[in-house]
Amino acid sequence: MAALAALVVLACFALAYRVYARFLGERVFDDEERLVTPAHALADGHDFVATPMHLLQGHHFTSIAGAAPIIGPCVAAYWGWAPALAWVVLGTVFMGAAHDFGALVVSARERGRSIADIAGSVIGRRARLLFLCFVIIIVWLVLAVFAMAIAGLFVAQPTSVIPINVEILVAAAVGYWIYRVRGGALWPSLLALAVLYGAVFVGVAVPVDFVSAGVSRSVALRGWMLFLFGYSALASLLPVWLLLQPRDLINSHQLAVGLVLLFAGLLVAHPDFDAPPVRTAGEGAPPIFPVLFVTIACGAISGFHGLVSSGTTSKQLDRLRDARPIGYGSMLGEGTLALLATLAAVAGIGLVDHCTLPGQGAVADLSWGVYYESWAHASANNASAFVLGGGAFLEAIGLPTEVARTLMAVLVISFAATTLDTATRIQRFIFAELGTALSLRPLENAYVGTALAVLPAMALAFAETTDPVSGQSRALGWVLWPIFGASNQLLAALTLMVVALYVHRRGRPTWPLSIPMALVTVIASLALMGDIATFFAQGNTVLAVVALGLLVLLGAMLVLGARAARRGPPEGEA
Template sequence: MAALVTALVLLFFLAGYHFYARYVGRRIFGDDDPDFVTPAHTLQDGHDFVPTKRPILFGHHFTSIAGAAPIIGPCVAAYWGWLPALLWVVLGTVFMGAVHDYGALVISVRENGRSVADIAAKVISPRVRLMFLCFIMVLSWLVLAVFAMAISGLFITIPTSVLPVNISIVVAVIVGWLLYKRGVGALVPSLVALVVLYLFVWLGTKVPLSLADVGMDRGQANLTWILALFVYSAVASLLPVWLLLQPRDYVNSHQLVVGLGLLFVGLFVAHPDFDAPAIRMSGENDPGGAPSMFPFLFVTIACGAISGFHGLVASGTTSKQLDKLEDARPIGYGSMLGEGALALASTMAAVAGIGLVGFCALPGQGQVADLSWAVYYDSWAHASNNKAAAFVLGGAAFLQELGFTPVLAQTLMAVLVISFAATSLDTATRIERFIVAEIGDALKIKALTNPYVATTIAVIPAILLSTLRVADADGTVREAGWALWPVFGASNQMIASLTLLVLALYFWQRKRPVALLVIPMIFVMAVTMFSLVLHLLEFWAAENWLLLGLTLVLTSLILWMAGESVALFLGRMRGRDQSGQE
């Protein structure tokens, strides 16, 4: 049953690309202009603006947007059963998330590679631009912190993943040098890089690298990895995009696509039944303690259906590398379908693969003799604390159906999670540098436009969020980034709704039909506002003033931006009516 449902979803994704994306592109975005010259050519500087071939840029964009969130979110949301999670991943991806990403890329390219926040100043007001930038800056710090903590945790838990993940940096630099300095064609370096990366996955099982071997406890190891990750991401964000960021994303994309393909083949070979119920109803199989399915399912899955972070990537780095406007559909819409496929794989690992696991060890639950969905999701606390473990365990069970050993299967699954997160980490740092520089430009603070100053401001708060410990909503003391995770999903999707708002106003002003932008914008904004209000009440009741204050600030910024946008729309509608009467 699970294999049949998976096949139907993949076919639906394919149909969405060939029919819905083409319709939206021609009817709304106007991407069928062969004479349009992209900013990668008009502003080419060899550093940020670099015309890039479609396959290479697809690899950069796909791996940058597909971080840890579309893996963690569906794993947690599987608590409510397989059907709600699956429906939101499928419908959200095709009709909302992919359209959002595609549109953000198109308008940024049409506006000389400017960010969505910068374009908001043009279509709404300069005040909205500044508020949008501040909102994005806070969200990006949280993204950086969460991804760094996820990577660090997996490095510590699965030390066999350390070598294969880090060798990709060396491979990427070599590939970048061959492609851009030696003029070598992409095919041979790509194939060699893919073989090398998978060879090192196997070598990683033979040479695990654990900081415990040099006398570090878990806390010291966690701090060391987090600092190392942010040093790497800071350096990567300052280097020319062709040297490390772009080629690493490119070579990793091949590894990740092959890994996803193996997962789906393993799923089809295993042909498992769903181990989870379709919907977890209140009653005997619901232990309580979980938030309500509506609206929290939507913000928990977050990036697996629609993500504001994707718009930041599209308008932050990808638009500056787009070779032709016609490449926007396969890169913008197509990459989001790839992320939807990742969220689908994560969901299936959690609701079907988990029943194939057998013996394992789970954080907070200890040794489990016979793992099942009912055991893994026996409480909301376990579901939310175990995070991506369901993907690693369930996905490894699928790979074992193909003859992988348990150690090799779990290592490959951990490498997939870390690689998705790591390629988003360095891109997010680069985007945060751009955002800080834009804020400096808006406030006339020249120092903030300095790349080194902007990068420092990008990483220091993220390091603090990754290392400082605070109480979350239920009183549990944990890293600030994990404590803020419930706010991340809502804030991320709120940025998506605001991006859809900017898109709607932008194309409405150009006499384009915008209903297919306005409908998802209203839905996502309503759901996320509802969840933020519930979070405010929860944090107030728990007297958690840190989370309450941050959520209140974010909610206020959202209401202000939405209010200015509505006022602008109504004012221009009145202007149209008056001109029509004249």
Template sequence: MNSLVLALVGVAMIVAGYLLYSRFLARKVYRLDPDYITPAHRYEDGVDFIPTNKLVLWGHHFTSVAGAAPIVGPAVAVIWGWGPAFLWVTLGTVFFAGMHDLGALWASGRNKAQSIGTLSGKYIGRHGRNLFLVVIFLLLLMVNAAFAVVISNLLVSTPTAVIPTWGAIVVALLVGQAIYRLKWSLPLVSVVGVGALYGLMLLGDRFPIVLPETILGLSANAFWIVVLFVYAGIASMLPVWMLLQPRDYINGLQLFIGLGILYGAILISSPTVVAPFYNENVPEGTPGIIPLLFVTIACGAISGFHGIVSSGTSSKQIAKETDARFVGYFGAVGEGLLSLGTIIAVTAGFRSLADWEEVYSAFGQGGVQAFVTAGGQILNTGLGIPTGLSSTILATMAVLFAATTMDTGVRLQRFVVAEIGGILGLKLGTLVSTLIVLAVTMGLAFGAGADGSGGMVIWPLFGTTNQLMAALTLSIVCVILLRLRRPVLPVLLPLVFVAFMSVYALFVQLGQFWNAQNWLLLILDVIILVSALWVLVTAFGAMAAARRAPAVTPEEDEAVDAEDALEPSGGRRG
């Protein structure tokens, strides 16, 4: 199979999804209103609620939801062959991910930009909300702790990525000042910012930063993890316009250009896909493709984490409701293109099937390092970029994706901690909530691994937890649509599919954890399974009740709050 054919067909499917299917969703299902006054205007505070240019907000949303997962998942899942991974990414992006992200953004925007966890209290009840928050907290814990490990590993294995990774923060701070204080035009800021980032890559390639084996008694990996958490904690407390928004926007442009470079190299070199369409010779111990494919590739097909971002930060910055189509659905398109590029890189970036099989000698092999190595080979062959610089570009892409997700993840986990505190009758300020988040995530990172790698201990549950979160989010969107008497099948069918595959995968993992006597993961698996099933059963009951009840108008639905719902500021209503 020629990789160029794979790229053209995949890109055409995903782009057609945005041009056609997202328009149908926006007009017929969610019925986006350009005159609706969004929470960004209603509650503008200069910190979290800020009406934002849709291009800037798309950059924040895209880079926040992408992370390393759309690279890791597909780069592992191709062990079953490129065909299943390709189909799930392309069809998933069009009919699952884009619909889910747009739906979560719309639902939150129509409810004071409240988080999806708070909305569960309004639409499926207090007990469902409490269990919902448990799933959200565990998912964010997995993302924040594990992505710190991914980033630190890349900074150690690819020291040429150190300067561009940390230099991007300085660029972002300057971009924020240029946009909001100096009032530079967005095109000028974009050109200067992206140019600075690529200049940093050239600088990093020439001056790699290699840390000594131990720093202050910590290994190099552990040192980077501590620095990352300290940075993420500080960044999560700053106004979004100062660092989060500009960092994500300029990274989003740079990362999309990086994708363009990768696809350009594929177009020119047209490498042959050496991996099989369906791999019948999988290594011993590889689990069955059903249901594991659908939880191994989460981000890039559909991801519950996206719903948390959509309702946690993005909904607070939407200037016009109609922007949600571009921000939400097209954000999913960007991630789908990244996953598709990853699939091509890790199946066509090897000289032979034997070389590919050597890397994929066991389930779980591949991942980010395979993407960097194989993708770098394609850039070198197609565009003549030196192998070292190619690896720097792709490693920096992966690091910046993961870092921006971690930035947003810590901020979101702070919101969740404040929400839980409100339920318990505790008013937790920004600093206290942030310190709790850092204590829990770093406690996991270093409590289960002296080098800070403890975040990977619970990572095996990420895929199933993430997909269950997507199903739970879709269940709330379904309840809202049923109350409004809108078309519900475009949401309900993906909800049933994702819920079934996720629960099935959790039961499969229960057996694996039991056989391995991994009691920690077994207990967490049970907690997640029980919480999710409870919420799903409650949600389907709420759907049935909504269908029987009289229809309500959008204004009537918006005016109804759960008796214990939280206001956007995080405080309880008086």
């Protein structure tokens, strides 16, 4: 049954690219127009670098496909398999992919500026400042949550440490080979992938396990977070061709291999759904609507994708027509990853004999009912369902248990690390644009921007507060995860609004953008209002004020956007 569901979803994605992506490209975004892209017009060899489509698609795909499309579905599987799969399919095809595609095209037409900066052109200066502030807050949350997620996986799966760090070194060598030696990209990247998989076996043999060596779990987590923030700061300052592009190309190969192996394992194991179609109530759980729809954020629609499209990808776009496979196609790839994460959680989890879960400790004969016994356990276990359930699929095709789980952990961490350093680079660009808007030259400095990107995110990751749901002390970043999901989709709604207004000025149809914008605005606003009520009830005034501030920013942006829409297309632009 699970294998059949996967085939149906893949068929839907293929049809969507064939039909709907073509409609958007030809009728809405005019992606066949000849245009000198920012990568050529502003080429600097550092951030603006014209890149072949397959290389850039690897960078873009792995930047958007971080830990969120894995963690979100793994948590949302608490409510059963049917609503999770439905939201992944419909959200990806009609909302997320259109959003990413549109943000990339608009930014490419506007000299590689971010969507937040472009808001100043289509709405007004106040909208530009509000949007930039909104984006800065969201990216801080992304950096904090992803650093904590990766650190947690390093501690839970110490066999993944060596392959992840080997990949970074090998990627830098590949980047040097491609851009300085002027060698080809395919064979070096495939060789690097082989080295990565070889390092997996080394990692299994020599796990970097500080906890087993006597270091407390909390100290180990904090140590890894410091390492990750330092790495992301360094990576954001390096030329994009030296680390980000080659590492992402290797990761795209890794994902292709991983998806093939997972689908093969799914077909061989042929598991039934271990979860019910729908679960409407449970111990300590929030309501399925709207929380499920913001929990699966990046697996359906994500405002962060618009930041990647307009922050780094548009600066490397060689031809405008490459935007369709990169923008729309990569989101379908992320939907596929979210599909497999969901199936690992609702079907693969029932194939696991024994494991150790962050929320429950050692467990024998795991099942969906045990893993999702309570909402607190589902939230604490995070991406473990993908590592364990996906690992069970790989075991079905003959891989040893530890190797299979390490491969899954490396896949998760590789993509999360990609998002981490890409987000740091994007935040640096955003502070530079804010500095231009406010005439604050120091903000345009790369080192100042990187420090402002990393240090507040570190504070979110290291500070602790009371979780309003469980009542336990947790890292502030994890407590903010529900706010991240909702505010991330509010960011998507604002991006869709800016893109729709831009398209409107060109006399093109806007309904493929305005309808998703309205739906996402309602869903995310309701979720954020629910968070605010919960925070106030629990006495978490600081978190309530943060969430309320995001809603106020949204309201102000919507008012300014409505005024801009009433003004209509300027003369000569229709």
